[in-house]
Ligand SMILES: [Zn+2]
């Protein structure tokens with residue numbers, strides 16, 4: 193399919209929008225700009241291209257804010273690559289090959305990867321480490337949806353979370369400071385299973 197045709201087709205089904213995680217598709221109390229939606233008023237509709245719920249903040253819309261509309265992604269809804277739908281915006285999970293190994297959660301739009309996150313997790317040791325978050329569209333919420341999806345897999349009430357070194361740039365700093373990260377940042381807290389899965393320690 194040519195890019196031009198694809199853009200045309202997408203235009204008929206909706207425009208590209210930012211996303212936010214919303215467990216169980218619950219409409220949030222506030223818009224991404226922080227407006228209380230009970231006061232600002234919100235409109236809910238269906239985004240056909242993404243196959244997701246779209247929310248518009250009445251206050252942001254009146255002000256012409258480009259973030260006025262966004263789509264809700266349920267971070268608990270994750271597909272295996274084999275059973276993943278080929279259209280819409282979805283989360284696809286690839287489990288690690290071995291215990292403590294690195295798995296992946298990816299955000300697909302129409303079957304194409306737009307963002308992904310690498311994750312080491314160990315159930316017996318109750319530890320989880322985010323190794324990498326990559327996105328083609330910084331500041332669109334893809335990264336925060338992926339982190340929310342990772343936290344669903346290993347709830348921070350039970351698991352100790354950490355990350356590998358964080359890039360020293362303003363985009364990374366804005367990202368990690370804006371998502372209510374429940375773990376430690378920049379210092380991976382690996383267990384011995386993760387170390388041996390990654391070949392960091394001799395058997
Ligand atoms: Zn707003």
Ligand SMILES: [Zn+2]
Nearest residue numbers: 314317383385
């Ligand atoms: Zn372990």
